[in-house]
Amino acid sequence: MTSIPAPASRQQPPSTLRRISTFFFKRPNLSLLVMLALPLLWLGVVYIGSLSSLLIQSFFYLDGFSGVVIREFSLTTYQSLFTQANMDIVVRTVVMAAFVTVTCAVLAFPIAYYMARYASYRIKGLLYLAVLLPLWSSYLVRVYTWKIILAQEGIITWFFKLLGLNGLLEGILGLPVIGGSSLSFSLLGMFMVFVYIWLPYMILPINTALERVPKSLIDASSDLGAKPGYTFRKVIFPLAFPGVVAGSIFTFSLTLGDYIIPGVIGNSSFFIGQAVFAQQGTAGNIPLAAAFTVVPIVIMGIYLSIAKRLGAFDAL
Amino acid sequence: MTKKLSVFFMLCLLLGAVSITAAQEGMMTAVGEGEGEVSIVSWAGYIERGETDENFDWVTDFEAATGCAVTNKVAATSDEMVALMNEGSFDLVTASGDASLRLIAGGRVQPINIDLIPSWSTVDERLQNAPWHTVDGVHYGVPYQWGSNVLMYNTDVFPEAPESWSVVFEEQTLSDGASNAGRVQAYDGPIHIADAALYLKYHNPDLGITDPYALDRDQFNAALDLLRQQRTLVARYWHDAFIQIDDFVNDGIVASGSWPFQVNLLQAESHPIGSTIPVEGATGWADTTMMHVNSQHPNCAYMWLEHSLNTKLQGDLAAWFGSVPSVLAACEGNELLGEGGCSTNGLDNFEKISFWRTPVANCGDDRGDVCVPYYEWLTSYIAVIGGR
Numbered sequence: 001m002t003s004i005p006a007p008a009s010r011q012q013p014p015s016t017l018r019r020i021s022t023f024f025f026k027r028p029n030l031s032l033l034v035m036l037a038l039p040l041l042w043l044g045v046v047y048i049g050s051l052s053s054l055l056i057q058s059f060f061y062l063d064g065f066s067g068v069v070i071r072e073f074s075l076t077t078y079q080s081l082f083t084q085a086n087m088d089i090v091v092r093t094v095v096m097a098a099f100v101t102v103t104c105a106v107l108a109f110p111i112a113y114y115m116a117r118y119a120s121y122r123i124k125g126l127l128y129l130a131v132l133l134p135l136w137s138s139y140l141v142r143v144y145t146w147k148i149i150l151a152q153e154g155i156i157t158w159f160f161k162l163l164g165l166n167g168l169l170e171g172i173l174g175l176p177v178i179g180g181s182s183l184s185f186s187l188l189g190m191f192m193v194f195v196y197i198w199l200p201y202m203i204l205p206i207n208t209a210l211e212r213v214p215k216s217l218i219d220a221s222s223d224l225g226a227k228p229g230y231t232f233r234k235v236i237f238p239l240a241f242p243g244v245v246a247g248s249i250f251t252f253s254l255t256l257g258d259y260i261i262p263g264v265i266g267n268s269s270f271f272i273g274q275a276v277f278a279q280q281g282t283a284g285n286i287p288l289a290a291a292f293t294v295v296p297i298v299i300m301g302i303y304l305s306i307a308k309r310l311g312a313f314d315a316l
Numbered sequence: 317m318t319k320k321l322s323v324f325f326m327l328c329l330l331l332g333a334v335s336i337t338a339a340q341e342g343m344m345t346a347v348g349e350g351e352g353e354v355s356i357v358s359w360a361g362y363i364e365r366g367e368t369d370e371n372f373d374w375v376t377d378f379e380a381a382t383g384c385a386v387t388n389k390v391a392a393t394s395d396e397m398v399a400l401m402n403e404g405s406f407d408l409v410t411a412s413g414d415a416s417l418r419l420i421a422g423g424r425v426q427p428i429n430i431d432l433i434p435s436w437s438t439v440d441e442r443l444q445n446a447p448w449h450t451v452d453g454v455h456y457g458v459p460y461q462w463g464s465n466v467l468m469y470n471t472d473v474f475p476e477a478p479e480s481w482s483v484v485f486e487e488q489t490l491s492d493g494a495s496n497a498g499r500v501q502a503y504d505g506p507i508h509i510a511d512a513a514l515y516l517k518y519h520n521p522d523l524g525i526t527d528p529y530a531l532d533r534d535q536f537n538a539a540l541d542l543l544r545q546q547r548t549l550v551a552r553y554w555h556d557a558f559i560q561i562d563d564f565v566n567d568g569i570v571a572s573g574s575w576p577f578q579v580n581l582l583q584a585e586s587h588p589i590g591s592t593i594p595v596e597g598a599t600g601w602a603d604t605t606m607m608h609v610n611s612q613h614p615n616c617a618y619m620w621l622e623h624s625l626n627t628k629l630q631g632d633l634a635a636w637f638g639s640v641p642s643v644l645a646a647c648e649g650n651e652l653l654g655e656g657g658c659s660t661n662g663l664d665n666f667e668k669i670s671f672w673r674t675p676v677a678n679c680g681d682d683r684g685d686v687c688v689p690y691y692e693w694l695t696s697y698i699a700v701i702g703g704r
Contacts, residue, residue: 086698151566268504
């Protein structure tokens with residue numbers, strides 16, 4: 001018997017792929033779950049999980065005799081964290097991070113401003129390259145190179161001597177706290193290296209923020225009679241401020257955690273990162289190392305809440 | 317959400333609470349058939365199979381003779397070694413004296429039956445019962461190699477070798493008319509407190525220091541005072557051998573405690589560098605091969621312990637590392653070490669050297685448990701470097 005097949009049977013049966021697609025289309029919640037499961041697991045287990053196990057570690061304590069960690073809840077470790085010497089380390093690190101951040105912002109803003117508002121297409125590309133280029137070379141190589149640049153026999157001292165200004169350099173190095181017997185042995189030298197290393201992380205966010213300031217607003221401001229300086233203070237800077245804060249989060253937190261630069265340059269006074277490294281490595285005092293790690297977390301928490309109060313995230 | 321979080325925290329706590337297995341009592345009584353492999357945690361250069369320089373190979377023959385394939389994990393610091401042994405999947409470790417007692421106290425290593433090591437009798441008698449591996453008469457390892465720290469100095473500034481460590485502890489005018497402030501260095505590790513104690517042992521006998529690694533509170537505080545004084549002279553402490561080399565070449569440093577390693581490298585580049593062991597003596601290191609308490613390959617491990625005392629291995633290693641063999645017979649007739657190689661590396665300084673040991677609360681003498689333990693050495697030393 002021959003008959004015209006029904007339209008439905010003329011169609012190919014739906015492919016497996018199509019069936020899967022339909023299955024998920026009908027269940028939007030399930031498809032969301034499948035999409036987010038892996039990233040959420042990553043965030044939950046790798047990030048939050050390791051962070052909380054770190055927090056838990058900080059409530060254990062070290063047995064003085066065998067050096068074995070006693071896994072019982074105790075505040076002993078926090079007691080030993082709040083000693084004068086450890087607080088010195090915290091203050092030293094925070095002050096250094098603050099100075100580095102402010103200096104980076106002051107140096108980066110004009111560069112970013114020029115890149116965003118005045119540079120031609122060509123120059124802008126070159127400037128981007130100049131900012132990013134150092135990031136392509138090894139961090140360690142750059143730090144060790146600075147050790148040689150800042151050394152007593154290094155190029156900076158040589159240059160000062162050439163100009164007959166070595167008295168000036170010696171005068172600066174003779175200052176208390178920031179001085180030392182040579183630039184590479186001084187906190188001043190360490191500060192210079194920190195600023196050099198983290199500057200790109202400040203320039204790029206500020207540049208992005210400045211590029212997003214609409215030209216029409218600036219025109220409107222001048223149409224309404226504002227002088228350029230006033231426009232800058234009242235229009236451009238407030239709109240670019242979130243970029244400065246974003247950059248400062250990078251420079252501040254990176255300086256807080258770094259342990260390589262203070263290990264190579266400076267007068268050997270400890271910074272938080274080194275204290276963590278020494279406590280977990282040298283002393284095997286993992287609870288104290290964990291407690292030390294909580295310090296930057298708390299400081300960054302305070303820092304971010306201040307930034308929020310300053311309105312840094314309003315434009316987000 | 318808070319409930320979920322707290323469950324999560326509880327889980328983490330439970331995981332954390334899994335306790336460390338207790339140390340096994342007793343030791344092996346016989347060495348049986350090899351298990352086919354053995355894993356060793358060691359200092360760089362301690363386990364060579366001819367890959368860096370084909371003349372230095374003491375692994376290939378061992379593997380051929382015993383069928384135990386050797387795997388080697390290099391550690392950079394004593395603390396890394398302790399951490400690796402705490403993880404637990406290794407058989408042997410070449411622990412220095414500042415790690416060995418920690419491993420014993422933590423129950424990470426097992427007693428060694430020296431009757432199962434035929435070459436034990438060839439070990440330098442001065443090392444056989446050394447306190448960094450022997451506790452209450454029980455041996456926890458086999459001596460491997462030892463060496464000494466030295467006072468490295470610039471021969472332009474010191475035409476004569478300095479006689480005392482005072483050049484790095486006390487302010488003084490050097491032969492070029494300038495002060496030593498800012499031109500000397502000290503080691504950036506808490507074990508340096510022992511160097512200060514050694515100096516005080518000689519110059520301040522009233523303190524009654526007998527052992528620079530067993531300091532009671534008064535002795536410890538006196539050492540810290542000396543180190544605070546040293547802080548005003550030291551521009552920068554050293555921990556990285558290559559940075560110290562750069563400091564001597566480019567940053568005007570003229571004297572510092574150091575290792576023969578840096579001295580050899582600087583002299584090889586014809587820099588005006590000399591080294592000496594001053595009148596107070598010096599600190600040094602002595603390494604011991606120790607066996608993990610849960611070693612999975614105990615027979616191969618014992619075979620390696622025996623092999624580690626082989627005279628050719630001991631001599632080759634001393635030549636390679638700049639150290640002194642623990643088997644004295646290795647000093648003679650070794651091609652790589654040469655005649656007098658052991659003397660060059662410091663064999664005759666043994667009596668002058670106070671070997672690194674982990675400071676623990678138990679002083680090891682009639683003073684009892686009043687000594688300052690290691691973790692306090694660290695916090696105090698950090699404070700001193702920070703200017704406290």
